[in-house]
Structures are given as structure tokens and as C-alpha cells.
Amino acid sequence: MSKNLGQLDRMVHGAYEAGWTTDIESDTLAPGLNEDTVRFISARKQEPDWLLQWRLKAFRHWQTMVHPEWAHVHYPAIDYQSISYYSAPRRPGDGPQSLDEVDPELLRTYEKLGIPLHERAALAGVAVDAVFDSVSVVTTFKEKLGEAGVIFCPISEAVREHPELIRKYLGSVVPFRDNFFAGLNSAVFSDGSFVYVPKGVRCPMELSTYFRINARNTGQFERTLIVADEGSHVSYLEGCTAPQRDENQLHAAVVELIALKGAEIKYSTVQNWYPGDADGRGGIYNFVTKRGIAHANAKISWTQVETGSAITWKYPSVILQGDNAVGEFYSVALTRGMQQADTGTKMVHVGRNTRSTIVSKGISAMRAENAYRGLVHIGAGADNARNHTQCDSLLIGDRCGAHTFPYIESRNPSATVEHEATTSKVGDDQLFLCRQRGLDPEKAVSMIVNGFCKQVFRELPMEFAVEAGKLLEVSLEGAVG
Amino acid sequence: MLKIANLHATVADTPILKGLNLEINAGEVHAIMGPNGSGKSTLAAVLAGRDGYEVTAGSIEYQGRDLLALAVEERARAGVFLAFQYPVEIPGVSNMEFLRASLEAVRSHRGEPNLSAVEFMKLARATSQQLQLDPEFLKRGVNEGFSGGEKKRNEILQMLLLQPNLAILDETDSGLDIDALQVVADGVNALRSPERAIIMVTHYQRLLDYVVPDYVHVLADGCILRSGGPELALELEAKGYGWLRDDAA
Ligand SMILES: Nc1ncnc2c1ncn2[C@@H]1O[C@H](COP(=O)(O)OP(=O)(O)O)[C@@H](O)[C@H]1O
Ligand SMILES: [Mg+2]
Numbered sequence: 106m107s108k109n110l111g112q113l114d115r116m117v118h119g120a121y122e123a124g125w126t127t128d129i130e131s132d133t134l135a136p137g138l139n140e141d142t143v144r145f146i147s148a149r150k151q152e153p154d155w156l157l158q159w160r161l162k163a164f165r166h167w168q169t170m171v172h173p174e175w176a177h178v179h180y181p182a183i184d185y186q187s188i189s190y191y192s193a194p195r196r197p198g199d200g201p202q203s204l205d206e207v208d209p210e211l212l213r214t215y216e217k218l219g220i221p222l223h224e225r226a227a228l229a230g231v232a233v234d235a236v237f238d239s240v241s242v243v244t245t246f247k248e249k250l251g252e253a254g255v256i257f258c259p260i261s262e263a264v265r266e267h268p269e270l271i272r273k274y275l276g277s278v279v280p281f282r283d284n285f286f287a288g289l290n291s292a293v294f295s296d297g298s299f300v301y302v303p304k305g306v307r308c309p310m311e312l313s314t315y316f317r318i319n320a321r322n323t324g325q326f327e328r329t330l331i332v333a334d335e336g337s338h339v340s341y342l343e344g345c346t347a348p349q350r351d352e353n354q355l356h357a358a359v360v361e362l363i364a365l366k367g368a369e370i371k372y373s374t375v376q377n378w379y380p381g382d383a384d385g386r387g388g389i390y391n392f393v394t395k396r397g398i399a400h401a402n403a404k405i406s407w408t409q410v411e412t413g414s415a416i417t418w419k420y421p422s423v424i425l426q427g428d429n430a431v432g433e434f435y436s437v438a439l440t441r442g443m444q445q446a447d448t449g450t451k452m453v454h455v456g457r458n459t460r461s462t463i464v465s466k467g468i469s470a471m472r473a474e475n476a477y478r479g480l481v482h483i484g485a486g487a488d489n490a491r492n493h494t495q496c497d498s499l500l501i502g503d504r505c506g507a508h509t510f511p512y513i514e515s516r517n518p519s520a521t522v523e524h525e526a527t528t529s530k531v532g533d534d535q536l537f538l539c540r541q542r543g544l545d546p547e548k549a550v551s552m553i554v555n556g557f558c559k560q561v562f563r564e565l566p567m568e569f570a571v572e573a574g575k576l577l578e579v580s581l582e583g584a585v586g
Numbered sequence: 587m588l589k590i591a592n593l594h595a596t597v598a599d600t601p602i603l604k605g606l607n608l609e610i611n612a613g614e615v616h617a618i619m620g621p622n623g624s625g626k627s628t629l630a631a632v633l634a635g636r637d638g639y640e641v642t643a644g645s646i647e648y649q650g651r652d653l654l655a656l657a658v659e660e661r662a663r664a665g666v667f668l669a670f671q672y673p674v675e676i677p678g679v680s681n682m683e684f685l686r687a688s689l690e691a692v693r694s695h696r697g698e699p700n701l702s703a704v705e706f707m708k709l710a711r712a713t714s715q716q717l718q719l720d721p722e723f724l725k726r727g728v729n730e731g732f733s734g735g736e737k738k739r740n741e742i743l744q745m746l747l748l749q750p751n752l753a754i755l756d757e758t759d760s761g762l763d764i765d766a767l768q769v770v771a772d773g774v775n776a777l778r779s780p781e782r783a784i785i786m787v788t789h790y791q792r793l794l795d796y797v798v799p800d801y802v803h804v805l806a807d808g809c810i811l812r813s814g815g816p817e818l819a820l821e822l823e824a825k826g827y828g829w830l831r832d833d834a835a
Contacts, residue, residue, distance in 0.1 A: 532674065533637065533638075534674045535674050535675075535676055537634075537636055537637070537658065538670065538673070538674055538676070538728075539676075539684075539688075540657075540658040540659040540662065541634050541658060541659075541662050541667075541668050542662055542684070542687075542688035542691070542692075542744065542748070543659055543662040543663045543688050543691035543692040543695070543748070544659060544687055544688060544691050545659050545691075546659070548687065548691075552676070552679055552683070552684070552687065553676055553679065555678070555679070556676055556677055556678030556679035556727065556728075557677065557678055558678070559678035559679075560678070
């Protein structure tokens with residue numbers, strides 16, 4: 106945790122010192138969505154015409170699409186006209202003026218997570234001028250990365266500086282026609298990260314960004330694009346925190362990963378966006394499209410620990426395009442209170458000898474609903490493809506639910522597809538054993554849950570694993586009894 | 587140390603303990619024997635405070651306090667230890683991590699400082715060796731894939747680390763081969779001291795050859811039917827439980 110926040114700190118202050126935001130007028134676009142909105146965003150970002158045309162095409166297509174209804178989640182219809190689609194950094198003066206004006210419950214949580222005071226203020230949306238909404242933060246690592254030839258910058262900057270890469274790869278894995286939310290994102294995406302790792306380069310550090318949603322009623326439409334050229338290697342960390350708000354906020358991001366021949370991309374997420382209160386008020390609606398394409402001998406690995414959001418709809422996927430490509434998905438999704446999660450993955454085997462591994466750990470507490478939805482597709486040419494899926498659900502209490510929807514499509518008889526699923530309850534006898542040994546019930550539950558998740562935590566970079574463990578502990582408070 | 591008076595307890599509304607009396611002083615070892623289903627494990631569960639075991643009458647005094655007023659973990663921190671008849675698994679939680687958390691909880695309640703990671707490792711290793719457990723086994727998940735004998739020895743390991751005032755061993759000897767029994771008995775004897783008391787629930791005289799009790803009680807039909815010295819166990823071994831009931835009738 107501390108390491109990540111240290112980085113965050115540096116990023117935040119680095120940006121501030123650079124006076125990076127001073128040339129942008131501080132404003133939030135009035136709610137509403139039409140072609141003018143799209144033009145406004147594009148103009149604000151001084152985008153070239155090809156990108157504006159791409160956004161407009163996406164927007165026109167999106168208007169013909171319907172909101173997906175198949176997921177195992179329930180929420181009132183979203184009014185896309187009531188959302189603001191652009192928010193630049195705020196001036197001091199908006200939002201809470203000091204920590205005294207922030208919900209003490211929220212501050213207690215930050216304290217437990219070991220977040221330093223000024224950072225807590227930032228996370229809580231206190232109007233310090235280092236808090237950003239839709240605009241990415243320049244990192245201080247840029248120079249060091251530059252020496253290795255690694256490009257890591259806001260995607261809006263990449264549009265200006267590296268248009269040939271963006272034109273080639275943007276939308277190449279997740280086209281705007283892909284799904285409703287991807288279409289919306291393509292039309293109005295605000296910002297996000299771009300990474301390019303040149304041939305044969307091992308990225309000298311973990312790349313990390315913190316996404317934060319701070320302003321009221323601003324949908325978040327990040328766009329992340331990571332290109333690992335042949336034989337390169339990169340590990341990317343995404344951490345997310347949203348302050349507490351009464352209204353539901355929409356988040357529809359798109360992440361595209363491209364692993365060229367022999368490259369490896371490891372993408373880790375720890376997500377603890379505001380889940381809403383115990384009655385389901387507020388919280389983030391998180392509808393995210395994450396997909397990677399792995400060329401021959403390449404490897405893409407998604408690891409995620411999700412404890413936040415009111416609704417999560419998310420299926421990080423890998424297209425195993427080239428021969429011997431490897432795809433992995435390790436996931437912990439914790440839902441409590443009234444949270445709903447419908448998550449899973451898709452592994453699409455195209456090349457020969459492609460291998461995929463899926464380990465999904467779902468935890469539900471209180472009245473939460475947790476669904477795993479996984480698709481393993483074996484194409485006709487995917488000789489000797491192999492998939493192993495392990496899907497475990499853990500229930501805490503008896504008013505929550507876990508659902509598993511595995512879909513397997515195999516067009517090649519030489520493929521091996523294995524699926525294991527278990528559902529267990531945090532047993533009274535396990536709890537009793539822990540308490541008989543002196544542990545209080547909350548500590549006992551968090552220990553049992555952490556044990557359940559160990560297989561996934563092992564895949565996270567060290568400091569993220571610690572953070573993930575703490576997050577679960579904090580998230581589970583009050584879930585017992 | 588422990589004074590149980592007229593204890594009545596039900597499980598799922600079925601009366602199991604029906605007026606049980608038992609008094610145990612510091613320094614004593616008591617064996618409780620009795621037919622299957624007579625309520626021995628129920629007594630152990632009531633002492634430890636397990637949910638679902640309802641005390642409908644009577645009292646339990648532990649070190650001068652009302653034991654029944656304490657939560658499960660409070661009893662544990664106050665020195666009540668239960669070695670389970672059927673130890674459960676906690677997958678993914680290493681034995682080491684579990685033992686350490688448990689020891690920290692108990693020690694901090696006693697006002698003792700936490701052990702450093704190194705001190706703790708040393709202690710845990712030495713104690714496992716004493717029980718002839720491979721220290722590698724500390725790294726495995728709690729009881730995860732342990733053999734029956736390993737599970738029982740793991741209970742004794744926990745007991746020796748926590749140094750309870752009142753240890754209740756529920757059939758810890760069942761399912762142990764003779765060597766393991768010796769190891770477990772040595773562990774129990776090592777805990778024996780003038781400040782501590784031990785309750786051993788067992789079916790077999792065998793254990794009592796190694797850990798010689800001060801008192802033997804027969805629990806049947808929810809109360810103590812007969813109490814005596816170690817010779818009572820020998821008598822039971824020879825004659826079974828039937829004659830006691832006939833006697834009582
Ligand atoms: N959880 C339970 N639910 C219902 N009955 C139980 C439960 N636990 C124990 N009993 C019953 O209580 C009685 C005493 O059981 P127990 O204390 O385990 O006996 P012992 O340990 O002496 O063999 C038995 O008749 C058993 O079936
Ligand atoms: Mg029993």
C-alpha cells in the first residue's frame with residue numbers, strides 16, 4: 106500500500122509542481138449526450154479530425170444499440186442524458202472544504218487502509234487542487250521509462266505524440282461495435298493510459314495508475330491501451346478508489362491489451378470503488394470491457410481483486426490468436442451489502458497449443474449477489490488447446506447468493522476443457538475453531554476469506570497483495586453475525 | 587478453578603445435559619468417560635461456549651467468574667482451551683499464521699508482549715519437534731490434508747503454545763497409533779502443573795496409562811453417574827458401562 110501511495114503522492118505532486126493543469130479551464134460539461142457533446146470533448150482535447158470522426162462513428166452506432174439485459178444484476182434504467190461527459194480538474198472551492206465536512210465513516214476506512222492524511226482528503230473529494238477527474242496525471246517516471254524506450258503517458262497525449270500507434274491499435278481489440286458500453290466509451294472517452302513497450306524490452310518498473318472518480322455526476326470513460334511489442338514484458342497495476350456519493354455514478358471503461366509475438370502483459374487491478382450504503386443507495390456502476398489479444402507465444406494475465414462498486418459487470422478476456430499463446434485470469438470478487446457483481450472472463454482459443462487458466466473466487470456476504478460468467482471458446486483450428494477453470498464461491502451468512510454460468514464452446518475435438526466449481530460457506534465450525542483460539546469473529550472471518558483467496562493473491566505484485574488483504578478485511582467489517 | 591453446578595443444556599431443543607455437577611481444582615487431571623452419545627462433547631462445547639448449545643439451568647464458575655457470561659473468544663483468552671474431537675480445515679490459512687494470530691490474541695489479553703517473528707518461529711519449531719511433527723507442516727493450511735493423527739497432534743501443538751489454564755481434550759487419543767499416543771501423552775504431561783487443570787474425554791484406559799488422572803468420572807444420560815480414582819477406569823475397561831446403570835437403578 107504505502108509504496109503505491111508513495112507513487113500516487115509523487116504523481117499528484119509532480120503534476121502540481123509542473124503546473125500541468127493551469128492551462129485548462131476548470132469546468133464540467135452540462136449533462137447531456139449528443140453529437141455536440143462528442144465534438145466538445147474532442148475539441149477540448151485538441152484531437153485530430155480522424156479521431157473525432159472515429160468518435161462520431163462510434164456515437165452513431167451506439168445510438169442503434171440496446172442496453173444489455175442478460176447479466177444477473179438489477180438496477181434502475183440509466184438516463185444517459187442526465188450524465189455529464191466531461192469534467193476537468195476542479196478549482197478549490199468546490200466540494201467539501203475540509204475533512205470536517207466528510208463522512209467520518211469514510212475517513213475511518215481510509216485510516217484503516219493506512220492512507221496518509223492529506224491523501225485521505227484527496228480521496229474524500231476535498232477540494233485540494235491536486236485532485237483530478239477525467240484528466241490523467243503525468244508521472245515522474247517518464248524519463249526513466251524513456252531511456253528504455255517505454256512510452257507511458259495519458260492517451261490524449263499519445264494521440265498527439267504517437268498518432269501512428271494509436272491509429273493502428275485503438276479499437277483493434279475492442280471495436281466500438283463490440284457492446285453497448287464499449288460503444289459509449291468510444292464516443293466519449295475522456296482519458297486513460299497508453300503504454301508501448303518496444304521489441305525485446307523488459308519494462309524496468311511496474312506501471313501504475315490510480316483512477317479516481319471525484320466529481321458529482323460525471324461518468325468515467327477511461328480508455329487504456331497497452332501494446333507490448335515482440336518479446337517484451339510489462340506489468341501494469343490499476344488501483345481505483347472512489348469517494349462516497351449519494352447518487353450512483355457510471356463508469357464504463359475500455360482496456361485493450363496487445364501482446365505481440367512472445368510478449369507478456371500482466372495486468373493487475375485492485376478495485377474498491379464506493380459500493381453504496383447498506384440499503385443500496387449510491388455507489389459506482391462499473392461496466393467495463395477489458396480484452397487482450399495474445400499473438401504467437403505471447404502471454405496475457407489478468408489478475409483482479411474487486412471489493413467495490415454497487416454493480417460490477419466485467420469480463421476481462423483473452424483472444425489466444427497465435428500458436429502457443431497463454432491466457433490467465435485470476436479473480437477475487439467480494440460483494441457485500443446490496444452489491445451485485447456479474448464478472449468472469451472469456452478465453453477465445455484460436456491458435457494451436459493455446460492454453461488458458463481461469464481461477465475465480467467469489468465471496469458474498471449479507472444480501473449480496475455474486476455471479477461468475479465464463480466463456481471458453483475453442484475454435485476449429487485450435488488443435489490441442491487446453492483450458493482449466495476453477496470457480497469457487499464462498500458465502501458468509503445465508504441471505505447472499507452465488508451463481509455460476511460456465512459456457513463452453515468447443516469446435517475442436519483435440520481440445521481439453523476442464524471445469525471445477527465449488528460453493529462453501531464460512532463454516533460455523535471454522536469460526537468456532539478460530540474464536541476458541543482467541544480470535545475475534547471479524548478477524549476470524551477475514552482470515553478464512555484471505556485463505557480462500559490465497560491462490561489469487563499469490564499472482565499479485567507483493568505490495569498489491571498486502572493491499573488486497575487489507576481491503577478484504579476492511580470490506581468485511583460488519584459482515585459477520 | 588471450575589465449578590459446574592446442576593448444569594442443564596439442550597441441543598436443538600433436546601435436553602442432553604441434565605443436572606451435571608463437577609468441581610475441578612487447579613493442578614488436577616480429570617478423565618471423563620462414558621458411552622457414545624452420553625453428552626461428553628456437549629459438555630466440552632458448553633464449556634467453550636459454542637453456538638447452538640443452550641444452557642437452560644445451572645451455573646459454571648471459572649476462576650471465580652461466571653463463565654457463561656463470556657463470549658467464546660473471551661473464554662479462550664481467559665485460558666479455556668478445547669482440543670477438538672474433529673478438528674476442521676481452514677484452507678489457504680497457514681498453520682503458522684493461524685498459530686501466531688491465536689498466540690497474539692491470548693498473550694495480549696494476558697498483558698504479555700507479542701513475540702517477534704523470529705522468537706515465534708523458534709517456539710513453533712521447537713514445539714512441533716517435541717510433538718514429532720515436521721516443521722514443514724507449519725507452512726501448510728490449518729489441518730488441510732492432515733492425517734487424523736496429525737490433526738490431533740496439531741491440537742496439542744496449539745495447546746502447548748497457548749499454555750491454557752483449563753485444557754479440555756475431547757477424545758484426542760482416538761485414532762492414534764501407540765507411538766502417536768505416547769507423543770500426545772507426553773505433551774499433556776508437559777502441560778500438567780499446579781496452576782493448571784486438564785479434562786480428558788476418552789473411551790480408552792490406554793491413554794490413562796500414560797497420563798494418570800487424579801479423578802475419573804462416568805458421564806451417562808447427561809449427568810455424572812459415578813466418580814472415582816484411576817481404578818474406576820480399570821473397572822470400566824473390564825465391565826463396560828452397563829453395570830453402573832444397573833447399580834444406579
Ligand atoms: N448439533 C447437534 N444437533 C442435534 N443433536 C446433537 C448435536 N450434537 C450432539 N447431539 C446429540 O447430543 C447427544 C450427545 O452427543 P455428544 O455430546 O456428542 O456425545 P458424546 O460426545 O458423549 O459421544 C447425542 O444424542 C447427539 O446425537
Ligand atoms: Mg464426543
